[in-house]
Amino acid sequence: MRLARTAVRRIWTVELRPQAGGPTLVCPSCTAHTSPLAASSARSAALAHLACHARADVLPVYLRSCQCRAQGCAWHPRHRGCHGPVRLALTRDRGGRTWRLADACTACAGATSHTAVVPDTLLGSALPQSSASPPKPASAGLRPGPDEQVRVREMLTYLGAALPRFTSPGARLLGLQCALRADTRGHVRLQAGLLRGMRLRGHRDLWQELAHAGWLEPPDARSAPVQLRLLDAAVLDQAPGRLARRRAAHWALRPAPLALPATPPALRLTALALATHTSADTEHSTDLDILARMCGHSPQQTGELLDRLVTTGTLTTWHHNRETDEAAWQLPQPRPTNPPCSRAQRHPAWP
């Protein structure tokens, strides 16, 4: 028997079916049908179940293909052609009732709404290893370069799909810190100084927002340090060690070379999303849609926030290429500390 390459289907979906006693999880692939779940854990149960299927149906990279293309690219409005490596993409429908995990190329995943690329690191060690796949070292799958930047980008992308659409920027910034600082049981401790530095200390509404989304158990707001537990099973047991994740969490507070504006959280989050796409070049760019999804904004709002980042001096300029739908931006040149200005002015040819 010959296996056709194109016959390998790697699409899994689950449905959270509303019931009187709480939603039940229904999976057509394995006919799982859970007893009613607490509303707060349903989302996380859906992600964990899909991740199990992806791990169990492990396939060598060269046999994986873009499942979006196999479906005629009907998952996204525009078709720019498949390109980029094939990764697992997580998509939820508008109401968060149906969740889909599928192999998709970078271009198709980027063009599909409510979709996040699930980092390999998130599917890492939490789930049973198939005997066909030897355990990977913690650094496998990471591109060379600044690991912190990659981790923060992956986590913001993941939260873009995992958190409800209207989650506020402040709650997303807190969620990012929690996901990167959690231990293997989802426990997080955040020092008061950290929250003060983020200008988010005492914002109980943000914790309530994340708790209402079923993403964490709300902390006792008066305790210091703030202690809480995450309910999103997908962010537990991430493959990179806790130390590496803490370094990423730390970088996200001061994502050089960008200087985050002090407030408001919407500007800080947008600047952080830009920082995760900032390279060594002088001009930096990415899809406006990608930035919008990482921040939970519409592309139009993202445009307005980029205008404001120019006003605050975080960026010198930005523009939107309407043909490619890319946003490109430039950062201020780092100020020379030596020689002093007056001297440089007297000697215009000073190197």
Ligand SMILES: [Zn+2]
């Ligand atoms: Zn299943």
Ligand SMILES: [Zn+2]
């Ligand atoms: Zn496609």
Ligand SMILES: [Zn+2]
């Ligand atoms: Zn594709």
